[in-house]
Amino acid sequence: MPFIEGEITDRAELNLDTLSQITDSTIILELANDKVIALRNGWIVNGDGLTAETDEGNVKVRFEGLSAEEIS
Numbered sequence: 001m002p003f004i005e006g007e008i009t010d011r012a013e014l015n016l017d018t019l020s021q022i023t024d025s026t027i028i029l030e031l032a033n034d035k036v037i038a039l040r041n042g043w044i045v046n047g048d049g050l051t052a053e054t055d056e057g058n059v060k061v062r063f064e065g066l067s068a069e070e071i072s
Contacts, residue, residue, distance in 0.1 A: 002068035004029050004039050010057040019061070020047035027063045034072070041066040 004027055010016070027039040042065030052059050 001064050002039055002066070003045075003062060003064045004037065004042070004068075005060075005062040007058040007060050010052040010059050014059075016050045016059065019059075020044060020050050022047070022063070027065065035070055036072045037068060038071045039063055039065040039068045 023043045025042050027042040029037040029039070031037070042063045045062040045064050046060065050059055050061070
């Protein structure tokens with residue numbers, strides 16, 4: 001199962017309720033080395049109870065999807 005997993009930083013313009021309801025979406029990951037990965041037909045796996053878990057306000061997320069590819 002293709003997936004993207006990591007942490008994002010919570011901030012005022014991020015709505016955790018909206019994030020927790022993502023389904024059938026394209027998730028784009030831009031890496032520090034300029035590679036871009038597209039996860040297609042993705043959904044959030046850990047949407048229940050998304051909360052900032054560190055002093056820095058990081059939120060752990062995991063998206064799974066039907067396919068993934070490097071697009072640049």
